[in-house]
Amino acid sequence: MLIRHLDFFVTLAEERHFGRAADLCGVTQPALSLALRKLEEDLGVTLILRGQRFMGLTAEGERVLIWGRRILADYGDLRAALDGRRKGGLTGTLRLGVLSAAAPLVPALSARFEARNPLARLSISQLAPEAILAGLRGLALEGGLTRAPEEEAEGLVWTPLWREAPLFACRKDHPFASGLAHGWSDASTQPLCATEEMARREFAPRKIRAAVVCSGLDGVLAHLREGLWCAVVPEAFRHLLSAEDDILLHPLDDEEAAPSLGLLTAARAPPSPMAQALLDCVAALREEWTQAAPSA
Template sequence: MLIRHLKFFVTLAEEQHFGRAAERCNVTQPTLSHAIRKLEDELNLGLIVRGHRFLALTPEGEKVLHWGRQILADYDSLHDDLTGRDSGGLTGRLRLGIIPAAMPAASILTEAFVARHPRAEIELRSMSSRSIQKGLDNFEIDGGMTYLDNEPLQHVRCFPPYPSIMSLPAAAATSLPDGPA
């Protein structure tokens, strides 16, 4: 199986359109279609429901999509690790999904990383908790920052990035009730 064929398939699944997928992959539509047919032949499975256009993924195609995303993420990590070893530090891109309310605190997570790995890039994406879960499941992001009380994430390791003690500063003469309402 060629990594390139797997990339074409994952791109087609994301775009759900042969022309747009081919454009994103910088190949012609016949090249993309031929590569995906080769992948189907190699796996001896139909991965796509075809008509005059892309209709859907088959159940087997959904499984290959899940595994394909994981394989491509691992391949990218391998490539980054090997190229980073020669250059004296990590390279590549760390993709983080962060809920809007936590965006100002993102520097707490990224500051030490940037100092240790100046050749690496960090991409911050403003996302909802559900989008962070989806991004992690689909290997579209590497980590996330969100509140877990209201919308707990599944199949992830969670840790607090910093101790949090919130307070409400007010004038000394302000009268506030004791404790939460």
């Protein structure tokens, strides 16, 4: 079995179209079909449901797809490690999925990664928790900064980093600038701005309706600066504020009750070079993040 034949198969499974898969693999469609037939012969099973077009994978094909992705990932990791040795450092791209609540903390991680791996690049995608899980399991991501999985995440390793305590945000000239006497009860009396995720996770269970819902924290910050709205934001929002921002933050919940956020990586031994580089950077920043959030 040739690695490139396995690569052809995985590409076809992802594209679900013989022509597109052939183009991506840099071969003709007949050459692609021949290579896939050879892979099936080598494995002794039928992998692809064929008709006049791609019809899907057989049950055996679905199992081979899982293993194929793992084998190709390991092969890519080996090539990256050897290439890094020759070029004097890690090369390639670190693919990181990030929950919106964790986005303000990413630049600190990016700076540390860039300093340690100047030949490598970062690809950062803001994703929902379920998309991060799917990306890690499908080997499309090396890591995910996200909320703790509600259930045991088989095949993944969870490293808690900080608490996602919700904070009330307002301008310094707001009546609540000195603090909230009754937490959420006080906050709900104000015109509030929030991210879509915060509105769904924090507002909806409390039957609170946000006046403005933004896709990201940058939009929330822009509305806060206008002074017409208050907001409920995650702990990491502190890292978006500049010295010129006349905005104060007050806790709404007991920090111990706040959900934990952290890093998810694939449970592979050894980790891929990119995943190991990410883990090293997170380990170096973990104490700094833990101490900075409550005292900022």
